Amino acid sequence: MSATTTSTSPAQNPATTRTAMLGLGLGNTLEWYDWMLFGLVSPYIGPHFFPSHDPVASTLSALAVFAVGFAVRPLGGVLLGTVADLVGRRRIMVLSVAMMAATTLLIAILPAYEQIGVWSGVILLVCRLIQGVSTGIEAPLSTVYAVEVSPVGREARAAGFMSLFVNLGLVMASLVSFFTSLVLGAAAMQDWGWRVPFAIGAVMGVLVLYLRRALPETLHESDRPATSVWRGVGKHWLGLVAMIFVVGAAQAYNYAWAVGLPNLARATFGEDPTAVFAASTGLGLIMLVGSPLVGWLADKVTLSRAFTVSRLLAVPAVFLMLLYSRPGLGGLYGVIFGGALVLVLNMTLYNLVATSLMPKYCRATGVALGYGIAVALFGGTASYLLVWLQGNRLLWLFPVYVAVLSLISVVLYLAARKSSGTFAGK
Structure with a gap:
């Protein structure tokens, strides 16, 4: 079958669209602020919940908990995605934010190993599992919703808008961590200051929950065909496989830059933590400003062309990390x-x-399943793998790994377009 593009929904009232996108976007900001924060402060969390004489080992233990949160994303995506395809999108989007806000508050006040022993690590792990379920549906469903509520022909701008709010959360995580470290100092940050950014995230959750309650529903009875949701996913199996590599390559690249390199700088090379947080903040600002511009540009050209070019550019770009092979903030920046x-x-x-x-009719389930598998296999393990390879003098293998994933994703995407067509974008 030749590739075709079909409309996702009728055009929405502009005021309704703006209100929906604001509530949707700020929810993404909260989700990704809370999620990324754990990765950024892992060197501080590790010694409190997984004590060890080796700071690298403690950091790797905390990053392993970070990765476990990714492992349950497919489960959260499958369960909640199926419900979203059966009963609607809005209720699930409220639930995902509530789960994230509650567990973030618990991490902020959770006693350390010295107070309650091994239970501190167990409770921390449970919190990350719940947050993994939450983001397992939040990340894919938010873009699904944004596309469905947007006018036809502006889907890429909607994706860029959502990416802006995601990156706002990432920037906030870096900024709050940076200023907390700057104000409290390295010693206080190591002792208790790392809890402050989590407390701020929990407070933000109250406002976001209120805004999310006003989201309109985008899935209606006319959108549900006679066939089942899972039969629809099975029918488009090649699209699902392509999705896993499309998402996986991007996530491996992303977490290497956003989490892996900063943790490598602090835990392995002993860089100043405030300077490293500044680098993470700068990265977030570039992503924040660039996202809507990329979305606008992609609406001017075909989605397949924009994706293919950007993904092929990732192949040489990821090899830049080999330039940071020894201590030095200039190399890191x-x-x-x-x-x-x-x-x-x-x-x-x-x-x-x-x-x-x-x-x-099967989009929330299919996208959540593909996204969850991708981030579990490739995203959540990226930062751990990068630090481990560096410790074993094999850092060169990581860019090779991401480059291969990127090339596979392009081939599978083009094959899926030719086989089944496309159902959003141009």
Whole structure:
């Protein structure tokens, strides 16, 4: 079958669309602020919940808990995505934010190993599992919803808008961590200051929950065909496989830059934490400003062309990390900011590309399943793998790994377009 593009929904009232996108976007800001924060402060969390004489080992233990949150994303995506395709999108989007806000508050006040022993690590792990379920549906469903509520022909701008709010959350996580470290100092940050950003995230959750309650529903009775949701996913199996690599390559690249390199700088090379937080903040600002611009540009050209070019550019860009092989903030800044220009292209488009590969009646389930598998296999393990490879003098293998994933994603995406067509975007 030749590739075709079908409308996802009728045009919405502009005022309704703006209100929906604001509530949707701020929910993404909260989700990704809370999610990324754990990765950024892992070197502080590790010694409190997984004590060890080796700071690298403690950091790796905390990053392992970070990765476990990714492992349950497919489960959260499948369960809640199926419900979203059966009963609607709005209720699930409220639930996902509530889960994230509650567990973030618990992490902020959770006693450490010295107070309650091994239970501290167990409770922390449970919190990350719940947050994994939450983001397992939030990340894919938010783009699905944004596309469905937007006018036809502006889907990429909607994806860029959502990416802006995601990156706002990432920037806030870096900024709050940076200023907390700057104000309290390294010693206080190591002792108790790392809890402050989590408390701020919990407070934000109250406002976001209120806004999310006003989201209109986009799935209606006319959108539900006679066939089942899972039969629809099975029918578009090639799109699902392509989605896994489209998302996986972008996530491996993203978490290497956003979490892996900063943790490598602090835990392995002993860089000043405030300077590293400043680099993470700069990366987030580039992503924040670039996302809507990329979305606008992608609406001017075909989605397949924009995706293919951006993904092929990632192949050489990811090898920049080899320039940061020894301590030195100049090398860290050069690698992070140099790779950011290509990263913003890939991170703005990958969720829209995934959404385009599934029809509306099974879209939440299919996209959530593909997204969850991808981040569990490739995203959540990226930062751990990068630090581990560096420790074993094998860092060169990581860019090879991401480059291969990127090339596979392009081949599978083009094959899925030719086989089944596309269902969103141009």
